Amino acid sequence: MLDALLATIPSPDQGVWHLGPLPIRAYALCIIAGIIVAIWWGERRWVARGGIKGEVTDIAVWAVPFGLVGGRLYHVITDNQKYFGPGKDPLAALEIWNGGLGIWGAIALGAVGAWIGCRRRGIPLPAMADALAPGIVVAQAIGRLGNYFNQELYGGDTTLPWGLEIYRRVTPEGREDALAGVAIDHTPIQVVHPTFLYELLWNVGVALLIVWADRKFRLGHGRVFALYVAGYTAGRFWIELMRTDEATLVFGTRVNVFVSAIVFFGAVAYFVIARSRGDREDVAALRRTDATSESPLPESSTSSLRPLTDETTTDDTTTDETTEAAEEVPAADVAEKDKKGSPESVKPE
Numbered sequence: 001m002l003d004a005l006l007a008t009i010p011s012p013d014q015g016v017w018h019l020g021p022l023p024i025r026a027y028a029l030c031i032i033a034g035i036i037v038a039i040w041w042g043e044r045r046w047v048a049r050g051g052i053k054g055e056v057t058d059i060a061v062w063a064v065p066f067g068l069v070g071g072r073l074y075h076v077i078t079d080n081q082k083y084f085g086p087g088k089d090p091l092a093a094l095e096i097w098n099g100g101l102g103i104w105g106a107i108a109l110g111a112v113g114a115w116i117g118c119r120r121r122g123i124p125l126p127a128m129a130d131a132l133a134p135g136i137v138v139a140q141a142i143g144r145l146g147n148y149f150n151q152e153l154y155g156g157d158t159t160l161p162w163g164l165e166i167y168r169r170v171t172p173e174g175r176e177d178a179l180a181g182v183a184i185d186h187t188p189i190q191v192v193h194p195t196f197l198y199e200l201l202w203n204v205g206v207a208l209l210i211v212w213a214d215r216k217f218r219l220g221h222g223r224v225f226a227l228y229v230a231g232y233t234a235g236r237f238w239i240e241l242m243r244t245d246e247a248t249l250v251f252g253t254r255v256n257v258f259v260s261a262i263v264f265f266g267a268v269a270y271f272v273i274a275r276s277r278g279d280r281e282d283v284a285a286l287r288r289t290d291a292t293s294e295s296p297l298p299e300s301s302t303s304s305l306r307p308l309t310d311e312t313t314t315d316d317t318t319t320d321e322t323t324e325a326a327e328e329v330p331a332a333d334v335a336e337k338d339k340k341g342s343p344e345s346v347k348p349e
Contacts, residue, residue, distance in 0.1 A: 008163045008191055013183040015149035023180075025097050027146035034139030035064055041135035049131055050283035055121060059128060062117035063110045070109025074102030078248045078255055098179055099150050103140060103236075104259055107229075126222030126274075127283050130214070133228040134207045140232070141203035147196040151178050155193030155242040164194040195242050202235035220280025222270065229267035233260040 017024045043056040076083060076093045079100070083093040092098075111129075118125045147153040151166055165188035169181030210227050213219060219227070237260040248255045 007161060008165050008188070009194060009197075010165050010186065011151050011167050011183070012149050013167070014169065014181070015146075015151070016180050023097075026149035027099050028097050030143050030146035030149070031101070034142035035060075037142060038132065038135035038139040041138065042132040045134070046128065046131040046283075049127065049280075050285070051123070051128075051131065055123065056128075056132070058121060059114050059117035059123070062113035064113070066113025067106040067110025068096070068101070070112075071101035071103065071106030072096050073109070074105025075100040077105075078102060079246070081248070082246070099146065099152060101143075103232075104256075104263070107136075124281065124283075124286060126225070127220065127281055127286070129222055130220060130224035130280075133225045134211050134214075137203045137207045137210070137228050137232060141200045141207075144196045144200040144203070148194075153196045153243060153245055155195040156244050157191060158193045159191070160193075162194065162197070163191040164197070166190040166192060192244075193242055195239050198242070199235065199239050202239070203232065206231035206235070218280045221274045221277040223274050226267045226271040226274065230264055230271060233264040233267065236260045237264065 012026070015026045039056055039060050042060075043053065046056050047053050072093075082088070083090055111125075114128065114132075115125050117123075118128055144153075151169070154164055154166070165186075167183035167186065168176065168189050169178050169183050171177050171181045175181070206228060209231055210224055213227060214224050237257060240254055240256045240260060243254070250258055
């Protein structure tokens with residue numbers, strides 16, 4: 001019986017439920033859950049590194065919308081054949097709830113949003129990125145559960161005991177739809193490599209790795225984030241080679257294989273170069289330094305100087321007047337003495 005249970009992994013019957021006219025999509029719920037976890041964990045790490053509670057949420061207000069837009073743009077650009085061309089619906093490119101977020105675009109444009117938020121708050125972006133890195137990769141792992149409910153992003157056929165069963169799903173109208181439909185029975189039409197599961201487990205491993213390395217070596221200046229990027233892309237490289245879903249090809253190879261390799265080497269280079277910047281930065285000390293260098297002289301200090309200036313001026317004036325008087329008095333005495341000593345002032349006896 002145990003062998004039967006381990007023979008394959010069943011897929012969910014559906015990925016969408018309806019609350020009246022409102023569709024509840026498992027993919028969207030997984031994305032939202034991942035964002036919440038990333039913010040929560042990032043907030044804890046940021047405070048532990050000397051940041052102020054609430055700042056990660058402030059940054060997320062900028063980073064999350066930018067990231068969603070960037071992820072969707074990357075997906076649409078690299079998988080444009082799904083939305084443009086004969087018989088395609090370009091407006092479907094806006095239907096983000098049906099899946100399709102490219103992590104490369106999400107990280108790239110999300111970083112722009114984070115940079116804007118950090119700049120407004122006076123926070124160094126590399127320090128913030130280091131605090132967020134483990135939460136981001138765990139959020140990606142949670143997001144992969146959405147692919148499980150959508151029956152997407154899997155590999156080729158397999159007989160391994162963890163093979164994933166793919167079911168035929170149909171809508172109430174009888175139309176076959178892998179995303180919005182419901183499985184009509186549990187007879188698999190295919191048993192495949194669950195590459196989304198491989199990536200999920202890999203991402204959890206990357207999170208554990210960077211947390212350990214951060215504590216062991218006190219990484220800073222963006223090196224935790226660089227280690228996350230390098231670790232993720234190393235796994236994405238071989239997992240991408242296993243996937244069989246439709247994708248844009250470059251020289252006969254999936255485009256994300258090349259992107260993974262390029263980003264990996266870039267992350268490793270940054271990790272090595274940033275080592276010269278020294279130990280982990282003290283966020284609280286940076287904040288105090290910025291506040292000291294940018295804050296104007298307190299009003300109390302300037303106001304305390306004004307009476308001193310006035311008194312000094314008054315003293316100088318008084319000194320000048322005293323000096324002039326001192327100079328005038330001897331002159332009068334000399335004149336008086338001259339008058340007394342003159343022949344006209346002597347009385348004859």
